[in-house]
Amino acid sequence: MRRTARRTARLLTGTALAVAAAGAVAAPVHGADGDVGDLGFRPATAxxxxxxxxxxxxxxxxxxAAGDAGAVGAGRFTLxxxxxxxxxxxEFRVPPSAQPGTYEIVAQCAEDGRRITGDLVVTLASDRQQPVPPRGSVKTGVGGALGPDPVQTAAGVAALAVAAAGGTWLLHRRARGDGI
Structure with missing residues (x-):
């Protein structure tokens, strides 16, 4: 059974590697009019x-190359x-009035006139947001020693003190033999 599992795992791994290698060496995507999709963008979503x-x-x-980001409203730029x-x-700047969506950005090589394209994705949220540190208390349902409400904290401390005093009194009576 173990041999079969290993053989299956090797077969699946080999197939996955072959598919990945074929994708890595694939030719660039050509559009109907000879466009080459070779423009890269940083950040990936603007x-x-x-x-x-x-x-x-x-x-x-x-x-x-001469670039054109007119589809998103940014105009021309130079590469x-x-x-x-x-x-x-x-580089170009996405206009503040740009709506979320996918926009085709075009560039034309100066040497051979080749037309290059790429799709720019515009979203309202940045993929480079700064992490926000947590604030406040954790709502676990158990409570905390120092909750956000000082009145509740004082009431809890008082309840614990009464319970401790009552427990001590009961243990003292039992030790003396008075019973409950």
Whole structure:
């Protein structure tokens, strides 16, 4: 049984690796009119009023391109050789009035006139939000030593004191033999 399980696991792992490798070496997606979908965006999802960095390696080493973000209302921008070898990059700002949705951003390589496209996703919430530290008490139903209400805390302490005094009195009576 163990041998069969191992064989099945190897078969599934091998199949998954083959599918992943085939996806990694697949050719770029070409549209009907010869577009190449090779534009990358940072951040992956943009927010209205936020900056977007566009990059591509489709124009070759040292290549430049003219970009157009008119679909989202940002207008034209330039992609120039960037800090990453073989990539051209540029930047534009998403207008504050932009609505959530997916917008096609286009660039054209200066050297060979190739048209490059990519889909920019605009959302109302940023994927780069700062973590918010927790505040307040935890609502577990058990209560806490220092709850948010000092009156309830004082009443709880008083109830515990009465219970402790009563328990001590009962134990003292029992020890003397008075009984209950």
């Amino acid at each position: 927010v209205p009023g936020g900056p977007v960095t566009v990059n591509t390696a489709a124009c070759g080493e040292g290549g430049t 120039a050789p960037g800090t990453h070898r073989g990539e051209a990059s540029g």
